[in-house]
Amino acid sequence: MSEYDPVDPPVALTIAGSDSGGGAGIQADLTAMTAHGVFGTAVVTATTAQHTRGVEGVHSVPADHVASQYAAVAGDFAVAAIKTGMLATAEIVETVTDSVADADAPLVVDPVMVAATGDRLLSPAAEDAYEDLIAAATLVTPNADEAEVLTGEPVETPADAERAARELVALGADAALVKGGHLAGTTDSTGNNVVVDTLVRGTDPDGGVDIGRFESPRIDTDATHGSGCALSSAIAARLARGELLHEAVEAAVAEMSEAVRRGYDVGEGPGAVNPAALDHGG
Template sequence: MTDSDDATADPVRPPVALTIAGSDSGGGAGIQADLKTMTAHGVFGTSVVTATTAQNTRGVVDVSPLPTDHVERQYDAVVEDFDVGAVKTGMLATADTIEVVTDRLRGTGMASGTEPSGASGFDGPVVVDPVLVAETGDRLLPPAAEDAYADLIAAATLVTPNADEASVLTGREVDDVDSAVAAARDLLETGADAALVTGGHLDGRSPSDDSVVDVFLAADDAAPTHVVSPRIDTAATHGSGCALSSAIAARLARGEPLEAAVEAVARELSDAIRGAYDVGDGPGAVNPTRLDR
């Protein structure tokens, strides 16, 4: 009898991570990219959907936020049953949703009046990808929603803005490595344990045009870490922020130290972009199966 003929169950027990984000009908970003990335890291991905979108490789047609009480119930259903090792947040869509997610993670009072499952809140690492600015540079959230991020960032183990998002969150212009470091310090003052300001949007303003410099700074670090990786000449970067933040969350769920997880993922992302999916009529999406190989 071969192994394939053996009818004995042989289940596996992988680490579990949770993504709280919007759905991308085009499959390249959001919940879909997060779950693919977690699977690529050997982590079982669970999800809380905050909004649905009608989009493809050419752009976003429509966004429909889900009711906050349904967001709460999704979260409760997951944490009541799964041993979640790490959480990442992506597109949260509205100020109310940001506040509800923050309250759930911190275990504080709910906007809808329902009680959180665990009164003490989530006690594992939380990676916040503040989805504020589209690839086009357009602001995705109204000012009230942007302001609501302050409390969520204060609850974060790591916040991962790109340069444009760091500018929105800190009110300072982030256009080179020095200003990215300053923005990272501002985010630590907001309360985050660590910040990673990604350098992909700093075109032509890195030490050389053929490199990307991501700036990592933790609260107990005297100096930042600069993670340098090659700049890939492609427009197929859809989902790069989602893949990066969910890959870090997956590694944290596996028990890896934060700085080691950040440095590994920041460098591996170049390969995910280099091997992007060539699908649809617009720019393709990053390939999360190229991570953690």
Template sequence: MTERDSDDDPRDYDPIEPPVALAIAGSDSGGGAGIQADLKTMTVHGVFGTSAITATTAQNTRGVSDVAPVDVEHLERQCEAVLEDFDVAAVKTGMLATAGIVEAVTERAREYEGPVVVDPVMVAATGDRLLSESAEEAYEGLIAEATLVTPNADEAAVLTDRDVDDVESAADAARDLVAAGADAALVKGGHLGGDRIVDTLAIADEPDPIRIESPRVETDATHGSGCTLSSAVAARLARGETLRPAVEAATREMTGAVRHGYDVGEGPGAVNPTRLDR
């Protein structure tokens, strides 16, 4: 037998079978958030990422200049194409743009039997609004189908109609979201100030919310942080991890993603999904 005929022959086909996840979200032309961040994060976690694009955006590190939602029927065809061919082990949603898209995704989530992570993307890190008011109202149904919903403090305030300005009110908002039907809610504390970030996780049937503390990295280059976190949780759930450990691990990883962020463009940079503190 020649060396080429051995088990190490580089011509041999040697595929791997990773778990598959589906990201339903918008495209960020600047590359730091949205589908681009979702797929990078899933790849880093050993998960094959598929996608259904809800909207394209014209944006960069300085802001969003245009948002173009896709036709609802086209979004549904994208989801069908993925779900009929792949064994999708988890779904995550990001920017959904319009009420019609939120409602279509809600119906898809209702039919899907695996975990669904809902990142209710409403406002970009630059302050640009990414969701219509009617779409915000339509989120009630999607939250009820969520395994986990991951709003920041501002998004939690919109979703619960309460002020969220400290850790205590964040815990109240997380409880509200679970009461609205989510299996769990993670209210992210990056917008709350303080020397440390305190994220608050409420889980149905657990008496008290859980506080997850992380060091605060002094930077405004946090574009894509919400997409990266929710995709990391979805990827871990796709790999078979249970909810609380998946959330705690993904939250810890964000310190590295922010600390080693991308210094690109003329505005604040983006987080780096490939540099995660584990």
């Protein structure tokens, strides 16, 4: 008989929807967490009829069952970080906000409102319900389209991204990372096309902020399905491992280039990112 030799990894929790196509949502979240040496637990908020070409339908889980799933996980595991993804309805957003209120763990809010295909995933009421959850967030990670929904202002340039991130911090989030994948083309000092992600962190009660910009090479592909899920999960996993916020964001942003470059060529659509390719640095 072999000796039992268990490992004791940090535990993270994803609260998000299921992607039947496997490229985003709970499926991408758990893969990214595993790639970072973190044990992933899950609260499912909705199931989707989804593939690489788009979203065919969404079926929400009853809010009381979302609360029950959360209570089951929180009552058994020492959850060291939480991330939220697609929350489907205003009632679920409010339920999740109430559930995590007393959590002693960093909270990464990925406000999944617009799919990479352009499909709107939430009702206007659900979008409006995000304000209290954002106020509770350690970090909120919208793409440009979601930042527009949250702030009511166009987000088309890195300067717009900084303004939107500042507004989200003013709403109460400790920090905001506005992802640059959907922004107009930006070049670095050598003329290469890059993605610019903008991080704004609140530094004091009087409104002071620290601003960071992370440039990554733009990969020549449309296969970015699941990129936001993988990135927010990678950040949450790093926070669960005890990394500081700025370092966790910087490392996760840098490693996403490899996840996109080595994406999955599956399905009849553009494909999906590869969370298993994340180089988590040990």
